[in-house]
Amino acid sequence: MDDFHAWPLVDLLSVSEEGAHAARCQTSCYRCIQRFGNRRYHGLLDWRLGIAYLRAMVMPGYTCGLSQYDGRFPEMAGWREHATALAETAARMRPGALIASIHAPSGLPCLLEQGRSGPGSAIVVVHPLWSTQGDAGLALAGGEDVRFIDTFELERRPLRALEMARGVGRQGNDEGPTPSNTCRHHDTPALPGAR
Numbered sequence: 490m491d492d493f494h495a496w497p498l499v500d501l502l503s504v505s506e507e508g509a510h511a512a513r514c515q516t517s518c519y520r521c522i523q524r525f526g527n528r529r530y531h532g533l534l535d536w537r538l539g540i541a542y543l544r545a546m547v548m549p550g551y552t553c554g555l556s557q558y559d560g561r562f563p564e565m566a567g568w569r570e571h572a573t574a575l576a577e578t579a580a581r582m583r584p585g586a587l588i589a590s591i592h593a594p595s596g597l598p599c600l601l602e603q604g605r606s607g608p609g610s611a612i613v614v615v616h617p618l619w620s621t622q623g624d625a626g627l628a629l630a631g632g633e634d635v636r637f638i639d640t641f642e643l644e645r646r647p648l649r650a651l652e653m654a655r656g657v658g659r660q661g662n663d664e665g666p667t668p669s670n671t672c673r674h675h676d677t678p679a680l681p682g683a684r
């Protein structure tokens with residue numbers, strides 16, 4: 490996990506004449522973890538999330554980006570910037586109805602739904618391994634009552650994820666290419682170190 494000269498980091502952090510893999514590959518590609526044999530799951534594969542999950546299991550105190558200290562880990566480098574970009578992309582899908590912003594109490598990217606009387610409550614963008622339930626969620630949101638959307642969902646099916654965040658769940662999915670099976674990554678336990 491920490492050996493930059495061994496797999497998987499040697500591949501994930503490789504630099505070719507085309508540039509750095511980590512800069513070119515946000516989730517997965519044929520140069521890293523996509524294989525013919527796992528083609529059914531290509532839409533789900535995410536090397537950053539995989540490394541974060543493994544590190545959370547072996548490194549006590551790892552908070553998956555909740556602490557700035559974690560920014561030194563390659564899977565967390567640039568996470569906030571990417572989360573901000575995902576929020577901006579989602580806002581562009583609903584011009585006039587969604588605004589990308591920064592949620593001041595938490596410092597996290599967020600989406601604000603535009604109502605007739607101005608912006609509604611925030612939908613805060615979080616890492617998929619952060620606990621957002623109960624007191625952990627309240628602390629994460631800086632004490633505010635907000636809704637959450639994680640970057641795994643926001644990246645793969647933003648409109649469906651926004652519906653879920655709003656509590657307007659429905660069956661089905663009409664957002665184009667999506668994983669061929671259903672990933673319930675929320676079933677994975679939240680990080681014990683998460684607030």
Ligand SMILES: [Zn+2]
Pocket residue numbers: 510514516517518519520521522
């Ligand atoms: Zn890749």
